[in-house]
Amino acid sequence: DTGVSQDPRHKITKRGQNVTFRCDPISEHNRLYWYRQTLGQGPEFLTYFQNEAQLEKSRLLSDRFSAERPKGSFSTLEIQRTEQGDSAMYLCASSPSSDRALNTEAFFGQGTRLTVV
Amino acid sequence: AQSVTQLDSHVSVSEGTPVLLRCNYSSSYSPSLFWYVQHPNKGLQLLLKYTSAATLVKGINGFEAEFKKSETSFHLTKPSAHMSDAAEYFCVVSAYGGATNKLIFGTGTLLAVQP
Numbered sequence: 001d002t003g004v005s006q007d008p009r010h011k012i013t014k015r016g017q018n019v020t021f022r023c024d025p026i027s028e029h030n031r032l033y034w035y036r037q038t039l040g041q042g043p044e045f046l047t048y049f050q051n052e053a054q055l056e057k058s059r060l061l062s063d064r065f066s067a068e069r070p071k072g073s074f075s076t077l078e079i080q081r082t083e084q085g086d087s088a089m090y091l092c093a094s095s096p097s098s099d100r101a102l103n104t105e106a107f108f109g110q111g112t113r114l115t116v117v
Numbered sequence: 118a119q120s121v122t123q124l125d126s127h128v129s130v131s132e133g134t135p136v137l138l139r140c141n142y143s144s145s146y147s148p149s150l151f152w153y154v155q156h157p158n159k160g161l162q163l164l165l166k167y168t169s170a171a172t173l174v175k176g177i178n179g180f181e182a183e184f185k186k187s188e189t190s191f192h193l194t195k196p197s198a199h200m201s202d203a204a205e206y207f208c209v210v211s212a213y214g215g216a217t218n219k220l221i222f223g224t225g226t227l228l229a230v231q232p
Contacts, residue, residue, distance in 0.1 A: 042222030
């Protein structure tokens with residue numbers, strides 16, 4: 001399977017614990033995105049990488065959230081001191097670089113569903 | 118700022134009847150627009166995209182959408198619904214700012230198909 005891969009698919013954690021999710025994008029896609037989707041809502045943008053550089057972070061991404069893409073390939077999203085409000089589906093997407101950036105669709109993974117109890 | 122509004126949160130049709138999922142967009146420049154579908158426990162899948170070429174865009178599984186600048190709309194249609202079309206559908210606009218090409222999603226329309 002050459003699609004976007006996310007691990008784990010499901011995570012249940014106690015409030016206050018730290019969690020880390022991994023995303024493996026489609027190879028040679030240099031753009032990588034993290035989104036968050038809560039029940040009944042569309043995905044909301046969290047952060048964007050072009051290669052290893054994190055170029056944009058949403059205001060939704062509090063100081064407890066950190067994302068990395070150290071070698072410009074896979075990415076991790078860490079949430080520290082989790083809260084019940086962090087319960088959501090975390091989606092990763094990748095896209096190829098394009099001069100016509102507006103026309104480039106993103107390819108999504110199946111997501112990691114986080115439940116904070 | 119770019120945004121999309123999906124006018125119906127739920128749509129129910131009978132199998133074999135037409136599907137219409139409505140979307141209006143707001144953009145300060147010529148937008149790129151997409152429709153994605155999300156089946157339960159599956160990832161988001163691109164149905165079709167508008168790239169400022171033809172205003173009538175054909176996608177997968179018999180879906181199509183028409184870009185109407187005068188109405189700022191990008192409605193999704195299908196002539197005949199199939200049971201497998203039951204899913205959540207998202208209208209999406211691409212927001213280009215600086216180096217970012219992030220997608221702005223609508224709130225989704227849940228399509229139910231009755232036998």
